[in-house]
Amino acid sequence: MFVSEAAAVRVLLVDDEESYVDTLRKRLSRRGLSVLTANSGEQALETLAANPIDVVLLDVKMPGMDGMETLSRIKQAHPRVEVIMLTGHANVDVAIRGMEQGAFDYLMKPAEMDDLYYKIQDAHKKIQLSEKS
Structure with a gap:
């Protein structure tokens, strides 16, 4: 793991399941990511307005405001x-629709930690490439 590379990535984890958020925040932080959390779409938008974020993990x-509405905003x-x-497996069609509306990608819950970590890195690399062009 490249902690120095990972440390530059600022992640916002958005999910209404607080125990899941807490566990995932700890696991991602251990890999060197800077992780903020939100338990609703509204809270996610407030956090984004107040903090520089690179990648959002969005349930x-x-x-209230579901993931699709939050994504749009x-x-x-x-x-x-x-x-x-x-x-979750029942919402794959919704996640694919999310990609059509600008999401980078989607993962099934519960996501494998390595898959999630590398997906975050890929999203961050896309940001870095777009900033260079």
């Missing part, structure tokens, strides 16, 4: 932020 199914306000959708 598709949340009460993130891309409007922060077009350079990459969004990875997290979905």
Whole structure:
């Protein structure tokens, strides 16, 4: 693992399941990522407005503002932020629709930690490449 490379990546984890968020935050932080959390779409937008974020991990199914609405608002306000959708097996079609609306990619929950970590790195590399051009 390249901690110096990972340390530059600022991640926002958005999910209404607080125990899942807490566990995933700890696991990603141990890999050197800077992780903030939000438990709703509204809270995610507030966090994005107040903090520089590179990659958002966004649950598709949340009460109130769901993942699709949150994705739409993130891309409007922060077009350079990459969004990875997290979905249960029943919501794969929704996640694919999310990619059509600007999400970087999607992963099934619970995602393998290595898969999630490398997907975050790929999204960050895309941001770096777009900033160079």
